[in-house]
Amino acid sequence: xxxxxxxSALTTIQDRGRFGALKWGVGTAGAMDGLALACxxxxxxxxxxxAAIEIQxxxxxxxxxxxxxxxxxxxxxxxxxxxxxxxPWSSIRVAPGAVxxxxxxxxxxxxxxxxxxxxxxxxxxxxxxxxRSTQLRGGIGGLEGRALxxxxxxxxxxxxxxxxxxxxxxxxxxxxxxxxxxDGLPAVRVLPAAEYRCFKxxxxxxxxxxxxxxxxxxxxxxxxxxxxxxxPVAPMELRSHGIVPGVIQVPHGGQPIVQMCDAxxxxxxxxxxxxxxxxxxxxxxxPIGSSIRFIETxxxxxxxxxxxxxRWLSKVARCLDLVEARRVSS
Amino acid sequence: MIVKEPQISLLGxxxxxxxxxxxxxxxxxxRIWSLAREVETWPEVSEAVPGxxxxxxxxxxxxxTLAPIETRLQSAWDTATPMILQGRTIELPVxxxxxxxxxxxxxxxxxxxxxxxxxxIHAGRLYPVYAIGSHPGYCYLGGMDARIATPRRKVPVLKxxxxxxxxxxxxxxVSASAGPSGWNTIGTTSTSFFDATRDPPVLLQPxxxxxxxxxxxxx
Numbered sequence: 069x070x071x072x073x074x075x076s077a078l079t080t081i082q083d084r085g086r087f088g089a090l091k092w093g094v095g096t097a098g099a100m101d102g103l104a105l106a107c108x109x110x111x112x113x114x115x116x117x118x119a120a121i122e123i124q125x126x127x128x129x130x131x132x133x134x135x136x137x138x139x140x141x142x143x144x145x146x147x148x149x150x151x152x153x154x155x156p157w158s159s160i161r162v163a164p165g166a167v168x169x170x171x172x173x174x175x176x177x178x179x180x181x182x183x184x185x186x187x188x189x190x191x192x193x194x195x196x197x198x199x200r201s202t203q204l205r206g207g208i209g210g211l212e213g214r215a216l217x218x219x220x221x222x223x224x225x226x227x228x229x230x231x232x233x234x235x236x237x238x239x240x241x242x243x244x245x246x247x248x249x250x251d252g253l254p255a256v257r258v259l260p261a262a263e264y265r266c267f268k269x270x271x272x273x274x275x276x277x278x279x280x281x282x283x284x285x286x287x288x289x290x291x292x293x294x295x296x297x298x299x300p301v302a303p304m305e306l307r308s309h310g311i312v313p314g315v316i317q318v319p320h321g322g323q324p325i326v327q328m329c330d331a332x333x334x335x336x337x338x339x340x341x342x343x344x345x346x347x348x349x350x351x352x353x354x355p356i357g358s359s360i361r362f363i364e365t366x367x368x369x370x371x372x373x374x375x376x377x378x379r380w381l382s383k384v385a386r387c388l389d390l391v392e393a394r395r396v397s398s
Numbered sequence: 399m400i401v402k403e404p405q406i407s408l409l410g411x412x413x414x415x416x417x418x419x420x421x422x423x424x425x426x427x428x429r430i431w432s433l434a435r436e437v438e439t440w441p442e443v444s445e446a447v448p449g450x451x452x453x454x455x456x457x458x459x460x461x462x463t464l465a466p467i468e469t470r471l472q473s474a475w476d477t478a479t480p481m482i483l484q485g486r487t488i489e490l491p492v493x494x495x496x497x498x499x500x501x502x503x504x505x506x507x508x509x510x511x512x513x514x515x516x517x518x519i520h521a522g523r524l525y526p527v528y529a530i531g532s533h534p535g536y537c538y539l540g541g542m543d544a545r546i547a548t549p550r551r552k553v554p555v556l557k558x559x560x561x562x563x564x565x566x567x568x569x570x571x572v573s574a575s576a577g578p579s580g581w582n583t584i585g586t587t588s589t590s591f592f593d594a595t596r597d598p599p600v601l602l603q604p605x606x607x608x609x610x611x612x613x614x615x616x617x
Contacts, residue, residue, distance in 0.1 A: 090445050091447050197594060205533045310449050311409060319550070321553050370410065
C-alpha cells in the first residue's frame with residue numbers, strides 16, 4: 069500500500085484505457101502517455117493492463133507501508149527515495165516506510181508533461197466497465213471516480229514476481245529512442261479526417277506548415293491549440309457522431325482542439341484530421357506553452373508508425389528479460 | 399451537412415466513420431441500428447456505435463488494408479432494413495430559462511421566438527433516443543422542431559452542469575453529468591442517466607423516447 073502525502077492536483081489512477089464502453093457514452097480515459105505506462109509495467113513484469121499513477125503537477129510525495137518494487141517513467145523530474153536520487157525510466161525496490169518524492173527538474177533535454185509511478189502488481193482499485201482508469205466525467209474508475217488527494221491509501225495487486233526491480237537499469241525514454249521533430253519542434257503525424265477538404269486551401273497548408281501552441285486550456289479532455297485561424301470554405305453543422313482520442317476538431321472560432329484521453333466519445337465540430345494512435349503519447353507529453361507541428365500521413369504511414377512502436381516495446385521487453393536472466397543465473 | 403451518397407472517413411487508425419446519406423430521419427436511424435447489429439459481429443470490430451444517422455466502427459486492431467472493410471460496410475448498408483426497437487418512454491420535468499438555461503437568450507436571438515414559445519415547441523414533441531454518446535449515459539434525441547434550431551456555440555462552455563437541456567444545431571439533448579459542451583442550454587432537469595453499477599449502466603437506450611414537461615419558464 070502507498071499513501072499520498074502531497075496535495076498534488078490532477079493526479080489520477082490510469083491504466084491503458086477503457087475499451088468497449090463507447091455504446092454507453094463512456095470514453096476510453098487511460099494514460100495520456102501509454103508508452104510510458106507500458107514501459108513502467110515492463111520494468112516490473114506487470115501485465116499490460118496494470119494501473120499506475122499519472123502525475124501532472126509536482127511536487128508529488130508518497131510513502132510505502134511495506135517493501136515494494138516501483139518504476140518511474142514519463143516526464144523528467146527530480147526523483148528521490150528517502151533523499152537518494154532515483155534513475156528516470158528505471159525500477160527500484162523500496163523499503164517499508166520509504167518516501168518517494170518527485171519534484172520539478174531544473175534542466176532536462178526532454179521535459180514532458182506527465183510522470184508515471186508504477187508498482188509491481190499494479191494499483192488495485194476495482195475494475196469498472198473493463199478498466200481501472202479514472203474517468204472524471206461521470207465519476208467512475210480509479211479511486212472513487214476522482215483525482216487522488218492527500219491521505220489517500222492505494223492498495224497494490226498481487227505481484228506475479230516475473231521480474232525483480234533491476235537497480236541501475238534504465239530504459240532510453242521513447243522521446244529519444246523514437247524521436248519525431250520538424251524544424252526543431254516536436255511533431256505528431258495526422259491522418260486527414262472527413263472535413264479536411266472542406267477547409268480553405270490556405271488553412272489546409274497552415275495545418276501542416278505552421279507551429280501550434282498548446283494553450284493553458286489543455287488537459288486530459290483535450291488540447292486547445294492556438295495558431296492561424298482555420299477557416300472552412302463554408303460554415304458546417306454536422307450531425308453528432310462518434311469520435312476517438314486524437315481527433316482534431318475545429319470549432320467555429322477556427323482554433324483546433326485535439327481530443328485527448330478523457331475526450332467525449334462523440335462530437336459534432338468539423339474534423340480536420342486525427343493525430344495517429346502511434347503518436348498520441350507524444351502529444352500527452354507536450355507541456356502547456358510548448359509548440360508542436362503536424363505532419364501529414366496516410367493509412368500505411370500510420371500503420372507503419374504503430375508497428376515501429378510495438379517493435380520498440382518488444383525490444384525493450386527482450387532487453388529486460390536478458391537482464392533478468394543474467395541476474396537469475398549469476 | 400447532408401451528403402448524397404454514404405460517406406466513409408477515417409478517425410485515425412482506431413476507427414471508421416460511416417455517414418448515411420439524406421436528411422436526418424428516424425427511418426435512416428433505424429437502418430443505422432440495423433447496420434450496427436451486423437457490423438459489431440465482424441471479427442476485426444471492437445464496437446459499432448450509432449451516432450445521429452451515422453455509425454462509428456472501432457477496430458480491435460486496424461486492418462492492413464481498408465478497401466475490403468469499406469466495401470463490406472457499403473454493401474451491409476445497402477441491404478440494411480429499418481430495425482424497429484420497442485422502447486420505453488420517460489417524462490422529464492424541465493425548468494426553462496433563468497439560471498438553469500443561460501443560453502436561452504441566444505436561442506431567442508437566433509430564432510426570433512419568445513422563451514415561452516421556445517419551451518412550448520421544445521416540450522411539444524416526443525423525442526426518440528437515436529444514440530448514446532458524448533458522455534456516460536447521454537442521449538442524442540431525434541425529432542426536434544426546426545423552428546428552434548440554433549447553431550452550436552463559437553467557443554464551447556467549459557463546465558456545464560448535469561441535467562442541462564440544450565440545443566446544438568438541429569438537435570436537442572440533456573447532459574447526464576457536469577462537463578464541457580458547445581451546445582446552447584435552455585433549461586434544466588434532474589434525472590440520473592448513468593450508474594456504472596447497473597447493468598446496463600445507462601437509463602436510456604436507442605429506441606427509447608423522452609418527453610419534456612414544462613415546469614416553469616423563467617424570464
